[in-house]
Amino acid sequence: MNNKLIKFFTITGLTWFVPVVRICNGDNPRQQIKALWMAMGVPVVAFIGFLMLWNAVAQQIQTSLGALPGPVAVWEEVDSLIEDHYAEREKEAAFYERQHKRNEKKLARNPNATVKIRSYTGKPTYLDQIVTSLYTVFSGFLLAIFVAVPLGILCGMNRVFNIALNPLIQVFKPVSPLAWLPIVTLIVSAVYVTNDDSWFEKSFLTSAITVTLCSLWPTLINTAVGVSSVEQDLVNVGRVLRLNYSTQIKKIILPSALPYIFTGMRLSLGVGWMVLIAAEMLAQNPGLGKFVWDEFQNGSSHSLSKIMVAVFTIGIIGFILDRIMHSLENIFSFGKAI
Amino acid sequence: MKTYQGNPATQWLCALTTAAAICWSGQAGAVENIEKEELKFGFIKLTDMAPLAIAYEKGFFEDEGLYVQLEAQANWKVLLDRVINGELDGAHMLAGQPLGATIGFGTKADVITAFSMDLNGNGITVSNGIWRQMKAHVSMADGKPVHPIKASALKPVVDKYKAEGKPFNMGMVFPVSTHNYELRYWLAAGGIQPGYYAPPQDISGQINADALLSVTPPPQMPATLEAGTIYGYCVGEPWNQQAVFKGIGVPVVTDYEIWKDNPEKVFGVSKAWADKYPNTHLAVVKSLIRAAMWLDADNNKNRPEAVKILSDSAYVGADYEVIANSMTGTFEYEKGDKRPLPDFNVFFRYNATYPYYSDAIWYLTQMRRWGQINEYKPDSWYRNIAKKVYRPDIYMAAAKELIAEGKAKAADFPADDESGFKPPQSEFIDGIVYDGSKPNEYLAKFAIGLKGKQRVVDGKVVE
Numbered sequence: 001m002n003n004k005l006i007k008f009f010t011i012t013g014l015t016w017f018v019p020v021v022r023i024c025n026g027d028n029p030r031q032q033i034k035a036l037w038m039a040m041g042v043p044v045v046a047f048i049g050f051l052m053l054w055n056a057v058a059q060q061i062q063t064s065l066g067a068l069p070g071p072v073a074v075w076e077e078v079d080s081l082i083e084d085h086y087a088e089r090e091k092e093a094a095f096y097e098r099q100h101k102r103n104e105k106k107l108a109r110n111p112n113a114t115v116k117i118r119s120y121t122g123k124p125t126y127l128d129q130i131v132t133s134l135y136t137v138f139s140g141f142l143l144a145i146f147v148a149v150p151l152g153i154l155c156g157m158n159r160v161f162n163i164a165l166n167p168l169i170q171v172f173k174p175v176s177p178l179a180w181l182p183i184v185t186l187i188v189s190a191v192y193v194t195n196d197d198s199w200f201e202k203s204f205l206t207s208a209i210t211v212t213l214c215s216l217w218p219t220l221i222n223t224a225v226g227v228s229s230v231e232q233d234l235v236n237v238g239r240v241l242r243l244n245y246s247t248q249i250k251k252i253i254l255p256s257a258l259p260y261i262f263t264g265m266r267l268s269l270g271v272g273w274m275v276l277i278a279a280e281m282l283a284q285n286p287g288l289g290k291f292v293w294d295e296f297q298n299g300s301s302h303s304l305s306k307i308m309v310a311v312f313t314i315g316i317i318g319f320i321l322d323r324i325m326h327s328l329e330n331i332f333s334f335g336k337a338i
Numbered sequence: 339m340k341t342y343q344g345n346p347a348t349q350w351l352c353a354l355t356t357a358a359a360i361c362w363s364g365q366a367g368a369v370e371n372i373e374k375e376e377l378k379f380g381f382i383k384l385t386d387m388a389p390l391a392i393a394y395e396k397g398f399f400e401d402e403g404l405y406v407q408l409e410a411q412a413n414w415k416v417l418l419d420r421v422i423n424g425e426l427d428g429a430h431m432l433a434g435q436p437l438g439a440t441i442g443f444g445t446k447a448d449v450i451t452a453f454s455m456d457l458n459g460n461g462i463t464v465s466n467g468i469w470r471q472m473k474a475h476v477s478m479a480d481g482k483p484v485h486p487i488k489a490s491a492l493k494p495v496v497d498k499y500k501a502e503g504k505p506f507n508m509g510m511v512f513p514v515s516t517h518n519y520e521l522r523y524w525l526a527a528g529g530i531q532p533g534y535y536a537p538p539q540d541i542s543g544q545i546n547a548d549a550l551l552s553v554t555p556p557p558q559m560p561a562t563l564e565a566g567t568i569y570g571y572c573v574g575e576p577w578n579q580q581a582v583f584k585g586i587g588v589p590v591v592t593d594y595e596i597w598k599d600n601p602e603k604v605f606g607v608s609k610a611w612a613d614k615y616p617n618t619h620l621a622v623v624k625s626l627i628r629a630a631m632w633l634d635a636d637n638n639k640n641r642p643e644a645v646k647i648l649s650d651s652a653y654v655g656a657d658y659e660v661i662a663n664s665m666t667g668t669f670e671y672e673k674g675d676k677r678p679l680p681d682f683n684v685f686f687r688y689n690a691t692y693p694y695y696s697d698a699i700w701y702l703t704q705m706r707r708w709g710q711i712n713e714y715k716p717d718s719w720y721r722n723i724a725k726k727v728y729r730p731d732i733y734m735a736a737a738k739e740l741i742a743e744g745k746a747k748a749a750d751f752p753a754d755d756e757s758g759f760k761p762p763q764s765e766f767i768d769g770i771v772y773d774g775s776k777p778n779e780y781l782a783k784f785a786i787g788l789k790g791k792q793r794v795v796d797g798k799v800v801e
Contacts, residue, residue, distance in 0.1 A: 003397055098400065107684075118405040121394075123652035189423045284412040294410055297383050297557035298655025299580055306651075316427055 006307060012327040017036055041174055046251045068313060074312070077305040085125040085307040127195020130313060133287035136319075137276045140197060140211025141269050147212070148219035148268070149261060153249065154259070155220070173217040177275040180213045203285035208269050214275040218267035226260025227253055259333035266325035273318045291323070339441070362801035368544060372403050373615040380411045380420055380429035380443050380479070383557050384574040385605050385665055387430045389685060391653045393629035401628075402621035410652070411554035414512040421608055421648070422447040428622065430455060431606035434514030434701050436727045441702075443537060443710050446468040448609035453623050454693050454734035455603040455630075457684035459515055461523060461578035461669070461778035464492070464570035465563055467673075470589040471495045482675060486595035488766055489528020496548050509554040509562060509571035513543060516602055518551065520593050524550055526786040527596075527768035534709035537796040545797050551711045553736060562589050575683070576656045579663040579670060580741040588602065588672050591767075594681060598765035600686055601697040612732075627691055632694055634686035690695045693733055696756035697776025698724035703777045707787035708773045714791045720777040730758055 002025050019036040019299045021027055058070040060326045091107075096117070105114035124132065155162040178270060185206045230253055238248045254261075280289025293311045295303045378564075381387035390408055393399050399406045411417040411429070418435050420426040422445065464472065475491040476483045492514035499506040510518040513535070522532040525548075533547025544550050554562045559573045564586045572593075581587035587589045593600055605626060632640055645662045648654045654661060662669050667680040684690045697719045705711045740746040761775040770783050782787045793797055 098397075102400075116375075119406045121376075123408075125666055166445075189425075232624050282412075284410075284416065293412070294383075294651065294655065297410070297555075299557065299560065299658045300649070300650055300651070300660075302651075303655070 004161045011330045013323050013330070042208050056136060057238065063304065065299060065303050065304050068130075069308060072191055073305045074308045077309050079124040080302075081306070081309060083241060085127045088122055088125045090142060090173035091122055091294065095120050095122065109281075110263065113136060117139075126309075128292045129286065130286050130317070133276060133280065133289070134317070136285075136287060137195035137211055137269075137272050139204075141215060141265075141272045143208065143212040144216035144268055144272065148216040148264070149223050152220045152223025152261070152264075153227050153257075156230075157253070160225065162228075169220065172213075174222075175214075177210050178282060180210050182281055184209050184213070201286075203283065204285055207279050207285045207287065210279045211272045211276050215268040215272035218271065219261065219264035222260045222264025222267070223257060225264045226257030229260075230256040240317060257331070262325070262329040262332045265328055266322065269325050270318065272322060277314055339796055352635065353549050355665070356630075358528055363387075371411040371617050372621055374427070374618045376405045376408060377618070378406075378407045378425070379429040380417045380426040380556075381653075382412055382414065382417060382430060383656075384459075384603075385576055385648055385661055385683065386459045386574055387653065388432055388633055388665075388683075389605075389629040390624050390633055391647050392644060393625040395647050396629065396632060397749075398625040398628045398632075399622075402611050402625050403564075404618070404625065405623055408652070412796060414515065418445060418449075420794055421449065421606060424608070424611070427611060428605060428607040431604050432512055432515045432517075433601055433697065434516065434519070434602045434705070435700050436604065436606045437698060437723065438514035438705070441711065441723060442707070443705065444541075448726075449606050450609050450727055450729050451604040451606045451613055451693055452612075452619065452729040452736070453605040453626050454601055454691050454697065455626075455685070457599045457602060457688065457690045458592070458594045458681060459602050459664070460520060460572060460574045461682050462521060462570065462572045462591050462593075463559075463563070463578045463581045463587045463589045464585050468492070468495060468569045468740075469590070471498075472590070478556070483671070485671070485677075486543075487590045487659060488767065489525045489530055491528070491615045492525075492590075492627055493529050495496060500590060501547060506549045507568045508549050508551050509559055509568040509573075510551050511556050511559075511573055512553060513541065513710070514701075514705065516600070517572040518543075518601075519572070519701065519708075520596050521551060522704070522708060524572075524591060524767065526784065527766075529786075532708070533798070534710055534788070534794045536709055536797070540794075541731075542796075543796055545709070546799070559583055562584060568752075575664040576654060576660045579660050580606055582670050583657075583660050583671055585673065589669070590671070592669060592679065592682060594679065596767045597763075599681065599684065599690075601694070601700075604693065612729075619732060620739070621754075623733060624740055627686075627733075627736060627740060630686040630691045631750070632752070634684065634690075637769050638667060638680075664725075683740070686750075689752055692756075693728040693730050695714070695721065695724040695728055695730075696760045698728045699777050700772060703781055706777075707781055707784060707789075709788055709794045712788075712793050714793075715778055717775070721775075724758075728758070730756070 002021055005021050009015060009021065016039045019032045019039055021303075022032045025038070043335045053068040055072075058068040061068040099117055102117055103117070106113045106115055151165070155165055186211065188202055188206050192205060234252050234256060235248075238252045243251065276287065277289040277292070279285065280287040282289075284290055286291065288310055292307050295306045295310070354513050358504050361654075372673070381390055394406055394408055397742055411420065411426075414432060414435065417426070418431070418797065421429050421431075422439070429727045430631060431449075431451070432475055433451075435744055436451050439445050439449045460638045471484070472487075472491045472495055475751070478484065491605045494594040496506045508521065510521050512518065531546055531548045532551055533543050533549075534545040535541055535543045542552075549767060551567070554568065555569065556573050556577055559571045559577045560580050563571060563581060564570050564584070570587075578587075578589040578592075582589065593602075605622075607622075609620065633644055642662070645665050647657045648665070649656060650662050663676070664679075664682050667678060667682065668676050669678040669682050702711070702720050704714065734751070737751045739744065741748050741751075755776060764771045766772065772780055778790070782788065788794070788799065791801055794800075
C-alpha cells in the first residue's frame with residue numbers, strides 16, 4: 001500500500017509527500033525528517049523570505065496609483081474578487097427570475113407564445129475568466145496535438161517529407177504570438193460567419209487558433225525525433241512480420257515514440273498557456289489576459305493588486321498544468337528518462 | 339343539477355392570468371417583433387458611455403425585451419472594426435467615426451447613428467512641466483488662473499521647443515475623434531499650427547505642424563504623459579481628472595469652453611445591421627433615451643448613483659472620487675482648484691441626444707479644415723453625407739413611442755417640424771460663428787486651416 005502511495009507521489013511529481021509516507025511507515029525517522037526538511041522546509045522558508053522581501057520593497061515604490069501593493073493587499077484583493085463573483089451570481093439569479101416572470105406573463109397573455117430563456121448578460125467575474133482561459137488553452141492545445149502528432153509521425157517515417165517540411169518548421173517556429181494574432185483575427189473574421197446559434201465566438205476561435213499555431217512546434221519536432229529514433233531492430237521485426245502500415249504505427253512506432261511525444265506535449269502546453277495570456281491581452285478576447293488589460297486601463301487604486309492576483313493565478317495554473325503533463329510524461333515513459 | 343365551479347387551482351390560475359394581463363398592459367407599446375433580442379455592444383472606458391451602463395443596470399434594455407451584453411474595447415479602431423464586421427451589434431462611438439467611415443477616411447463602411455450620447459465631457463491636459471512654463475503667460479485673478487485659458491499661453495512654449503529643434507508632442511485618441519478636432523481647434527485659435535493630413539499618402543496629420551499630434555487610446559493617456567512621450571493631450575473623462583489625482587498634469591481647458599455644449603459621442607451601428615433589425619434598433623434607441631433622461635433627471639440627482647455604477651471595474655473602473663469630480667457638476671483644474679461646471683457632462687437636457695445634421699456637418703468641416711477631406715466639396719455634399727449618417731427619423735420614432743407609453747413628455751424633444759439644423763452658434767473660444775447650413779462659408783473664416791479649393795500636395799498647401 002505504502003509503496004504504491006510512494007510510487008503515486010513520485011509519478012505525479014508530488015515528491016514532497018514521499019518522506020511523510022515513509023515516516024508513517026516507521027522508516028528511519030531521522031533520515032526521513034531530514035528529507036522532509038529538504039523537500040518541504042527549505043522551499044517554504046524561501047517563499048516566506050520572498051514575501052518579506054516583497055513587502056519591504058513594495059513600501060519603497062510609489063507608483064501613480066499609490067504604493068506598490070504588498071502581499072497582504074494582494075491577498076485582500078483575492079477576497080474581494082471572490083466576493084464579487086458571488087455578488088454577480090446573485091445578480092444572475094435575479095436576471096433569470098425576471099425572465100421567468102416575463103415569460104409567465106407572456107404565456108398568460110397568449111398561451112401559444114414561444115418563450116425562450118436567454119443566457120445571462122452580465123460581466124464575467126474573475127473566476128469565469130479563469131475558466132474561459134483554461135477552456136481556450138485546452139481547445140487550442142488539443143487542436144495543436146491533432147495537427148502536430150500525425151505530421152510528426154509522417155516526418156519521422158519519411159525522409160523526403162521531413163526534408164520538405166523542415167524549412168517551414170524552422171521559419172514558423174520562432175514567430176511570436178503577437179505576429180500571428182492579426183493574421184488569425186483577419187482570417188477568422190473573413191471565413192467564419194457567426195449567427196445567433198454559432199458554436200463558438202469569433203474571439204474564442206482567434207485565441208484558440210493562435211495558441212495552436214504557437215504551441216504545435218515542440219510536439220511536432222519531438223514526435224518526428226521520437227519516431228525517427230525508433231530502434232531499427234523493431235522496425236525490421238515489423239517488416240519481417242509483414243505488418244501493415246497502421247499496425248506498424250500502432251504496435252511499434254507509437255509505443256516507442258510516446259515518451260518523446262509526451263515531452264513535446266508538455267512543452268507545447270507550457271508555450272500555449274503563455275501565448276494565450278498575451279493573445280487575450282492584445283485582442284481583448286475574454287480570459288485572464290483581458291482581465292489584466294482591463295485593470296491596467298481602469299487605473300483605480302485597486303488595479304495594481306488585482307493585476308498581481310492575476311499574475312499569481314497565471315503562474316500557479318501554469319505550474320499545475322506543467323505538473324499534470326509531467327505526470328503523464330512519467331506514466332508513458334515507463335520510467336525511461338529522455 | 340350541479341353547477342360547475344371549477345377546482346381551486348383553475349380559479350387561482352384565472353386570477354393570476356388577469357393580474358398578469360393588467361401588469362402587461364403597463365408595458366403595452368413596447369416595440370413588438372424584436373428581430374434580435376440578444377445583443378452585444380462595445381464601449382471605451384470613458385464616463386460618457388454612461389447611457390449604456392444605465393440602460394443595462396436600470397433594466398431599460400430589458401423593458402424593451404433586449405438582452406444586452408456590454409463589453410469594453412481596447413481602442414477606437416478595434417471597436418469600429420468590430421461593429422463593421424458584426425462582432426458587435428453597436429457601440430459607443432466618436433461622432434467622427436460613422437462620418438469618417440462613410441466618406442472612407444481610414445476604414446470605408448456604412449455606419450449610421452440615430453442617437454447622440456452626450457454634450458461636452460472632454461478636457462485638454464498638459465504635463466506639470468509645460469504648465470509651469472505656460473503659467474507665466476496666463477492672466478491671474480485672486481491667485482488663480484482666469485479661465486478659459488487660450489492656447490496663446492502655450493504658444494511661447496511651443497515656439498521655444500521649435501527653436502531648440504525639439505518636437506512638441508501631444509496626444510489625441512483617434513484621427514477622426516472629437517478630441518483631435520477640439521485640440522486642433524484650441525491650438526489653432528491660439529495661433530499654433532496643428533498640422534494637415536493629405537490622404538491617401540500621408541495620414542499622420544503632421545504636415546507643417548508646430549505641435550505634433552498622435553494617437554493614444556484614452557485610458558493610456560495619463561501613463562503616456564507620465565512617461566514623457568507626450569506633453570499634453572485631449573481626452574474624455576475621467577482621464578483628465580485622473581491626471582490631477584495622480585499629480586502628473588493640469589487640465590487647462592475643457593471642451594465646454596472651446597465650444598459650449600458641443601456634441602460628443604454617438605451610438606453607432608452598421609447600416610446593414612440597422613436595415614436588417616429596424617425594430618431592434620428602435621428599441622435600443624428607446625432604452626438609451628430613457629437612460630439619458632435618468633442621468634439628467636431632477637437636476638442631476640441620480641449622478642452619484644451613476645458614478646457608483648461607472649466605477650465598477652466592468653465599466654470605467656476608475657475610483658469613485660475621480661469619476662465623481664466631473665460627473666457631479668464640478669471640474670478640478672490645478673490640484674485644489676475645483677470649480678463648479680454643472681454642464682460639464684450633459685446627457686439629455688438641451689436636446690443632447692437628438693442627432694442634429696448641423697452637428698454632423700461641423701465634424702465634416704473639421705475633416706475638411708485639416709485635410710482629411712483633401713479637396714473642395716460643395717455645401718450640398720456636406721448636407722447629403724450628414725443625412726446619410728445621422729438619422730433623426732429613427733430617433734423621433736423612438737421618442738414618439740416613449741411619449742405614447744407615458745415614459746416621456748413631448749416637450750422633452752425637438753418639435754416635429756425641426757429642420758435638423760441648430761441656429762447659428764457663436765459660443766466658441768475664438769468667437770467664430772458656426773452656421774451648419776453654410777459649411778464652406780464657415781471654413782473661410784479660419785486663419786489656420788484649408789478653405790475654398792485649397793489642397794495639400796507634397797506637404798504644401800496649394801490653391
